Amino acid sequence: MPVKRTGFFIGLLVAVLFALLPFAGESYYIQLLTVIFYWIGLAACWNLMCGYTGYIDFGSAAYTGIGAYVAGIIMVRSGLPLLTTIPLAGLGAGVIALAVGWPTLRLRGAYFAIATFALAEALMQVAEEWTGLTEGGIGITIPQRLEEFDYYWLYLFLAALVVAITWWVEHHKHGYALKAIHEDEHAAAQVGINTHTIKLKTYVTSAFFIGMLGALEGSRLGYFKPDDVFDVHITIKMVIMSLLGGMGTVLGPVIGATFLQLIEDYLGAQFLNFYLVIIGAIIVCVIIFLPRGIVGSTIERLRLKFRRQP
Amino acid sequence: MSMLIIQSLINGILMGGIYALYSAGFSLIFGVMGVVNIAHGDLLMLGAFITFWMFIGLGLDPFLTLPFSVAGLFVLGYLMQRLAINRVVGAPPIMSYILTFGMHLMISNLALVAWTADPRAVTTAYSGANLAFLGLTLPWIKLITFLISLGVIGLLYWLLNHSQTGRAIQATAQDREMARLTGIKVDRIYALTFGLGAAITGLAGSMVVAFQDVEPGMGLPYTIIAFCVVVLGGMGYIPGALIGGLILGIVGSVSTMLFTSGWSIAITFFLLYLMLLFRPAGITGKGIVE
Numbered sequence: 001m002p003v004k005r006t007g008f009f010i011g012l013l014v015a016v017l018f019a020l021l022p023f024a025g026e027s028y029y030i031q032l033l034t035v036i037f038y039w040i041g042l043a044a045c046w047n048l049m050c051g052y053t054g055y056i057d058f059g060s061a062a063y064t065g066i067g068a069y070v071a072g073i074i075m076v077r078s079g080l081p082l083l084t085t086i087p088l089a090g091l092g093a094g095v096i097a098l099a100v101g102w103p104t105l106r107l108r109g110a111y112f113a114i115a116t117f118a119l120a121e122a123l124m125q126v127a128e129e130w131t132g133l134t135e136g137g138i139g140i141t142i143p144q145r146l147e148e149f150d151y152y153w154l155y156l157f158l159a160a161l162v163v164a165i166t167w168w169v170e171h172h173k174h175g176y177a178l179k180a181i182h183e184d185e186h187a188a189a190q191v192g193i194n195t196h197t198i199k200l201k202t203y204v205t206s207a208f209f210i211g212m213l214g215a216l217e218g219s220r221l222g223y224f225k226p227d228d229v230f231d232v233h234i235t236i237k238m239v240i241m242s243l244l245g246g247m248g249t250v251l252g253p254v255i256g257a258t259f260l261q262l263i264e265d266y267l268g269a270q271f272l273n274f275y276l277v278i279i280g281a282i283i284v285c286v287i288i289f290l291p292r293g294i295v296g297s298t299i300e301r302l303r304l305k306f307r308r309q310p
Numbered sequence: 311m312s313m314l315i316i317q318s319l320i321n322g323i324l325m326g327g328i329y330a331l332y333s334a335g336f337s338l339i340f341g342v343m344g345v346v347n348i349a350h351g352d353l354l355m356l357g358a359f360i361t362f363w364m365f366i367g368l369g370l371d372p373f374l375t376l377p378f379s380v381a382g383l384f385v386l387g388y389l390m391q392r393l394a395i396n397r398v399v400g401a402p403p404i405m406s407y408i409l410t411f412g413m414h415l416m417i418s419n420l421a422l423v424a425w426t427a428d429p430r431a432v433t434t435a436y437s438g439a440n441l442a443f444l445g446l447t448l449p450w451i452k453l454i455t456f457l458i459s460l461g462v463i464g465l466l467y468w469l470l471n472h473s474q475t476g477r478a479i480q481a482t483a484q485d486r487e488m489a490r491l492t493g494i495k496v497d498r499i500y501a502l503t504f505g506l507g508a509a510i511t512g513l514a515g516s517m518v519v520a521f522q523d524v525e526p527g528m529g530l531p532y533t534i535i536a537f538c539v540v541v542l543g544g545m546g547y548i549p550g551a552l553i554g555g556l557i558l559g560i561v562g563s564v565s566t567m568l569f570t571s572g573w574s575i576a577i578t579f580f581l582l583y584l585m586l587l588f589r590p591a592g593i594t595g596k597g598i599v600e
Binding site: 050054055056058100103104107109110111113114115117118121122123125126129232236243274277280281282283284287288291 | 340344346348394397398401402403404405407408409411412413414415416417419420423530531534537538541545569570572573575576578579580582583586587590598
C-alpha cells in the first residue's frame with residue numbers, strides 16, 4: 001500500500017477511536033475535546049484556503065457569525081429543527097464568501113486581506129444595528145439544543161471531514177494548482193490553471209464549513225450577541241493555530257489547534273489581556289524564527305535528512 | 311436640515327484631514343515595501359497617548375507635544391522595521407501581514423494592560439473655541455489640525471520627489487535590486503520609510519485627541535479606515551490618500567448624522583467593496599493592483 005494511503009487510514013482509525021470515546025463514560029475530557037475538535041475544524045478550514053493559496057483571510061469570524069445568525073434566526077422565526085438549519089447556515093456563509101471573493105480574489109493578496117478584515121467588522125456592526133432581524137446588542141436566544149455528546153460527534157465529524165478534504169486536495173490536481181498559485185500566480189495562470197475559479201471554489205468551500213461550525217457553536221452556546229460570534233479573536237485563533245502547526249500542511253491545523261487550545265485552557269481564563277500579548281509575541285517569533293510552523297519545519301528537516309542520493 | 315448636512319460636511323472634511331495624514335503613512339509603507347501594516351492604527355493610538363500623558367503629566371499644551379510623538383513614533387517604527395519586518399520583506403507578502411497582525415495584538419493589549427480601557431479626554435482651555443458664522447460652527451482646534459495635516463502631506467510629497475533620500479526611497483520602491491546596485495542601502499531605506507510612515511501616524515494620533523477620547527482599543531477602526539482610504543485613493547499613491555481621506559471623512563460624518571455610527575462603518579465597508587469591484591486602482595487609477 002502506498003504511503004499516502006496508509007496515512008489516510010491511520011487518520012480514519014484515530015477518528016473512529018475518538019468517536020467511540022464517549023461510550024467509555026462522560027468526563028471532563030469529552031468537553032475539552034469537543035472544544036478542541038471545534039477549533040481543529042475552524043483552523044483546518046482556514047488552512048485549506050489561506051495556507052494553500054497564500055491569500056490571507058483576516059475576517060473568517062464573518063462566517064462563524066453568519067452561520068450562527070442564519071441558523072438562529074431561522075430557528076426562532078420558523079421553528080425548523082436545528083439539524084436542517086445547519087446546512088442552510090453553511091450556504092449563507094458560502095454565498096457571502098462568493099460575493100466577497102469574486103472581486104477581491106482577482107487582485108493582489110493584500111486587497112483580499114483588507115476586504116475580509118473589513119467585512120467581519122462591518123457585518124458585526126450590521127448585526128448590532130439591524131435590531132429588527134438580529135435583536136442587536138440584546139442578543140439572540142436559541143430555542144433548540146442538541147445533547148452534549150452530539151456536539152462532540154458532530155464537531156469530530158466536521159473536523160475529520162475538513163482534514164480529509166485537505167488530505168484529498170494535497171494529493172490531487174486541485175492541490176497542486178493551489179500550491180502553484182501560492183508559489184507564482186502568473187506562472188500558474190500561464191500553464192493553464194484557471195487561478196480565479198480555483199481560488200474561489202476553495203474559498204467558498206472553506207466558508208461553507210466555517211458557517212456550519214459557527215451555527216453549531218451558536219446553538220451550543222444557547223445565547224449570543226454580535227460581538228460573541230463575529231469576535232475578531234475567533235479569526236486570530238484560526239490564523240495562529242494554522243501558523244503554529246504549519247500553513248499548507250494537512251496535519252498543521254490539527255496540531256496547532258490542539259496545542260493552542262490546551263495552552264489556552266490553562267492560561268487564557270486567568271489573564272485574558274496578557275494572554276493576547278503572549279500570543280502576539282508568539283506570532284512574531286514564529287514568523288521570524290519558524291516561518292513554516294511546527295509540522296512544516298519538521299517535514300522540511302526530515303526531507304533533507306532522508307533525501308534520496310542522486 | 312440642510313444646515314445640519316452642511317455642518318456635518320464640514321466636520322467630515324476636518325476629520326478627513328486626519329484620515330488622509332495617517333493613511334498617507336500607510337500608503338507609503340505599502341507602496342515601498344508591499345507591507346500591509348495591520349498595526350497602523352495602534353501607532354496612531356500610541357501617538358494619542360503620548361499627547362495625553364504629556365498634557366496630563368507635564369501640563370504641556372497638546373500642540374507642543376507634536377514633536378515628541380513624531381520623534382517617538384519615528385524611533386519605534388524604525389526599530390520595528392529594522393528588527394522584525396525587514397526579515398520578511400523578501401518573503402511572500404502573507405508573512406508581513408501576519409507579522410504586523412502579531413504586532414497589533416502585542417501593542418494594543420500591552421496598552422490595555424498598562425492603561426486600562428477607560429476613555430480619556432484631552433480638554434484644554436481653548437477646546438470649545440470656534441469660528442461661528444451663518445449658524446455653522448468651525449472649531450479652531452480642528453481647523454488647525456486640518457491645516458497641519460495638509461501641510462505635512464504636502465511636505466511628505468515634496469520630500470519624496472525632491473530630496474536625495476526621497477528619491478532613494480522611490481528608487482527602492484520601483485526596483486529593489488537596481489537600487490542596491492546603485493549603492494542605496496536598501497535595509498536602511500526600508501527602516502527609514504517605516505519610521506517616516508510611523509512618525510506621521512503618531513502626529514495624526516496626537517491631533518486626533520481634538521476629535522475623540524483616547525483609549526487603547528481605538529487603533530483597530532483606524533486601521534480599517536486606512537485600508538478604505540488607500541483603496542479609494544489608490545494603494546501606494548500618496549496624493550491619493552488626500553482624496554480618499556476627505557471622501558471617507560465626509561461619508562463617515564454624514565452617515566453618522568443620518569443613521570448611527572454603527573451603520574457608518576457598514577457603509578464604509580460597502581464603499582470599499584464597490585471600489586474593489588469596479589475600480590481597484592482607486593479613483594485616480596494610480597494605485598498598485600498587480
